Amino acid sequence: MSKRVSFENDYNTGCHPRILAALSKTNDERTTGYGLDRYSDEARGLIKDACRAPTADVHFLVGGTQVNLIVAAGALKPWQGVISAETGHVNVHEAGAIEATGHKVLVVESKDGLLSADAIDRYCQSYRDDPTAEHMVQPGMIYLSQTTELGTVYHLKELRAIRQVADRWGLTLFVDGARLASALAIEETEIDLPALAELADVFSIGGTKCGALFGEAVVIIKDSLKSDFRSLVKQRGGLLAKGRLLGVQFRELFRDGLYMEIGRHENDMAAALAAQFSVRDFEFYTPPTSNQLFVLMDDSEEKYFSERAVFERIGKQKDGRRICRFVTSFSTEKTEIDALFAQ
Amino acid sequence: MSKRVSFENDYNTGCHPRILAALSKTNDERTTGYGLDRYSDEARGLIKDACRAPTADVHFLVGGTQVNLIVAAGALKPWQGVISAETGHVNVHEAGAIEATGHKVLVVESKDGLLSADAIDRYCQSYRDDPTAEHMVQPGMIYLSQTTELGTVYHLKELRAIRQVADRWGLTLFVDGARLASALAIEETEIDLPALAELADVFSIGGTKCGALFGEAVVIIKDSLKSDFRSLVKQRGGLLAKGRLLGVQFRELFRDGLYMEIGRHENDMAAALAAQFSVRDFEFYTPPTSNQLFVLMDDSEEKYFSERAVFERIGKQKDGRRICRFVTSFSTEKTEIDALFAQ
């Protein structure tokens, strides 16, 4: 095989052709900066409509770590921390962004990357009951991602239970939607954008991994998080000078269902890929659900596929098998999957 | 006049057509993420060549505030501050980004946005001589911008003197080149990229305001600033997932002189604009030098031009005249200038 196909991640190409066209078409227009332009306005409106959340605030940031650290900075008191799964992006892969913002990541037990309402509740109860609680970090926010780092998803019932726990303990509920398109395309979750807007205090709608060149929309539901958010974004280096680039992209994604279409495509491609692995008796580290697959491979299997495809390894099981991640994106084509399994 | 021309800023359009073409052409390619792709490699090489600095490290970030806060985070000890002009971007227009990183901005007297070696030296001497120096913020870095916020520029002799002061007091010398293209096009400064690389410890080469969609290259000369810089960038939310977008853009800017060409165009347009104002006896707040002009206008003049053009007001003089900023960019056309002054 002369050239390897790539399932390395969902940000290994540029953007969806329609987004490129929109950027090209608007390139010469003159607009004001920092997201105060008409494209950003329109995109904000489209997103609020899609969320059925007319009083929400919508902001456009460039990247996901930026979103996470800025939301944490805005939502937490100095003595509060963020509840996260051990595998949470904020806990593992942001080089300490949350801590550099002054806050501890409070790891609560999880399964397949998913937190449970019960585990969060027990954690908060145990904090409350501790006679030395004043000397400990107070839980202030719950960080979830939909889909999770392990490709799994929360269902409506689970998210509702977590909302109740958040209310019980006065926690901000933040949903990181870096891969939200893929999650929204899974109807079984029963979580659509209006449901998310009803349950979360703040959430992001990922563009980078869902067809855009870059960009994450932050949707703020909770009033107390709204004021001066733009100043906070500016302070942390997240306010794009040519902000309309974000507006143009999100307008295109939400104008007529492109975002949902991209999510479905990602999942369809992942399902096709999973089917091929399954038929060959491969096992998965977590159940194949969204656009990330975690396939278990022994050394010879990994070697075989390494010659045919680019993919990441996220660790090793005790039985020696590697956990190999295959990711599909808006640009994954069926022919690439066929090529991978061709003799 | 039905439609106003815009001299609002140098980031009010998309990007130079050649950059858009390069992004379009490479859009479907698959590359690895976070700037480890071949386009970024090539761009880093071109910049090092242009700076005649083969051992420099080059990183690509998205925006200027990001650059400034990350460089400060990397260069300063916790008890150190950044020397800046009162008008410095880090002092005024970053919503406290440097302070949010833990450091004080130490304002040293300046003229027309320019710091002098003498003023910096006196400041440091006075810190050293103060019997309570231990209780004060230690100067750790000099922040300059070329061009300055007021459109003025440092000349080689001045920068050399500042370098000597930096050496005398052990300060990191950082040059913010958000508008470096315009500065480089002013030959009288005698500061080209190799001179900058020789004198500064770290500097940025602005893309956002010089023809790119977005992006700033950070050139690190001083060895002690190099290690783990990518981790720092990641931690502060500055590592772009689709990093090759930055590579593609800077490769285009530095492949065959486009960056310099853009700088010359910006300055030519500004000179034409300044000439029109001069011929009408307008005065300037600072000498017209680069792509930003600061024209003094009384109320009726300001009203007149407001109907014809978009521009910013950055303050008022004691004599009541407003300081009106007119900025040219890669996309400014001669016809726009003509239109502004047409009867």
Place this chain on the structure above:
Amino acid sequence: MSKRVSFENDYNTGCHPRILAALSKTNDERTTGYGLDRYSDEARGLIKDACRAPTADVHFLVGGTQVNLIVAAGALKPWQGVISAETGHVNVHEAGAIEATGHKVLVVESKDGLLSADAIDRYCQSYRDDPTAEHMVQPGMIYLSQTTELGTVYHLKELRAIRQVADRWGLTLFVDGARLASALAIEETEIDLPALAELADVFSIGGTKCGALFGEAVVIIKDSLKSDFRSLVKQRGGLLAKGRLLGVQFRELFRDGLYMEIGRHENDMAAALAAQFSVRDFEFYTPPTSNQLFVLMDDSEEKYFSERAVFERIGKQKDGRRICRFVTSFSTEKTEIDALFAQ
């Protein structure tokens, strides 16, 4: 003269004999830690009574910089800064403690160390009016000290005006009372503890410079600053394990008027000292008011007094005279003043 008397500062001896006696008497008792003991309880009650502020929260911290940075951390949003006089302790002599907490010190013009309501109001108005306000640091708190670093004091009328400005702009009003005993002893100010508790949102009652071994009481009036303050104090290293040491000291200071007595003594001694200087035609940098005097001396005068006393120099006037600071404390004795001026 064999031995120099010391007017170096108001923390150059141990503590008032009654405080030492109280610490000695209670030394062997066993109490719980971290300020939850009966002495601290009693001291908190005495202070609330003295302030006629039954719903205030009172906390005991060790030092003044600690107080300032912790109050800033608790009161400010991440994008807010602290308004201070140029000479404010937070601006000059805390090695960047406020900035290390993430906040900018916003210098507003002042006279003799005193801010005026007008100047603060103008500053806030100008922030509000700036079209780029989102990119600037938002004023969030006013920092005053009573007495100021230059020994001057606010009067009731001035403080009331500042309170109005604070209300107008939604600012927290914080009064640093490191030298509050001296200020309270100046009846002309018409600011007693109940007045302070009525006007400030939070203030400190200094122990270190007013007779204690160490310790500052923080009185929190504004409800939103109250919750979890002990966690914040713990996090910043300000929660003393043997917290009762602070309780014992403040109980002694507020049990029967010792704190006021110390303030009067400090001022009496300063007045005696000022009289001696005045009679010899010395001029003062700021009007002699409280327990700090700032005497202007030429070189020969400074040399003369240097041989007789320890004192600090805080700068030089343009006319070449040095600004020499003489400070009195609870332990200053009339004989020391006599000794200084003896032939």
Place this chain on the structure above:
Amino acid sequence: MSKRVSFENDYNTGCHPRILAALSKTNDERTTGYGLDRYSDEARGLIKDACRAPTADVHFLVGGTQVNLIVAAGALKPWQGVISAETGHVNVHEAGAIEATGHKVLVVESKDGLLSADAIDRYCQSYRDDPTAEHMVQPGMIYLSQTTELGTVYHLKELRAIRQVADRWGLTLFVDGARLASALAIEETEIDLPALAELADVFSIGGTKCGALFGEAVVIIKDSLKSDFRSLVKQRGGLLAKGRLLGVQFRELFRDGLYMEIGRHENDMAAALAAQFSVRDFEFYTPPTSNQLFVLMDDSEEKYFSERAVFERIGKQKDGRRICRFVTSFSTEKTEIDALFAQ
């Protein structure tokens, strides 16, 4: 029983009588502030002698959390974290002080509160081997405490192995000696002050829990940590105005062996207490070693002792028994132990 004896902690009384005498004796003397006085000088000299570390820097701070956060601030790069046992004080009981300083606490597996060289080495190796290491928090410092939070101690061989791992990975080795007196009194560890000074880069010598009113000496061995440490201490609110109070106390502790004597007394009392529990067939959560005992008690036992003594509960075992902490101090008397077990 009318009055309960207290084994609540080792900071529930004032100070050792000799320290009180020294403070009383020097109370009226005038000295300069901030630890630049002759008592502090002398104490620094005595500590350097005791450590046989003539080139060490010694600083006196007020409390332990202060020490830990200041050392972390001084030793770590912004993208680095602190390796700690799960039970480490920095991880659990400082309300997020390390995170508020910008750094993550990296939990490495431990046993009985003790880290092993192997576990640290594996952790660092795994960081190095991770292809996404740039996106993770880099280990920068090892935090140990001697004695640990669970009363256990490191032996010379273990500390040497950890030193080697620190060297292998370029980590700063910091030993928190809040209860160092008790640890030094255990000869079997073979770790005396000179050994500590040879192996650690920086360590603290606790006063608060070892006979002083308050105070921790920080001994800096590693040259790169030395410069400007006083500015850092000031910035974090740790520089005591009447710094000589710390000097007087540490001078007394190190003048003629009082510190060691206190450690021995604490351990003797703990051993006597442990013997009484053992003879009654109580089991311990960790082996009785130093001045903290962790006794396992069922409900009726806990109730019985609660009526006779004050002590803390730090958790519950799965078998339902509570982990009850009994702590001895310089002021614990044999009669209190007898009283606890009297019928």
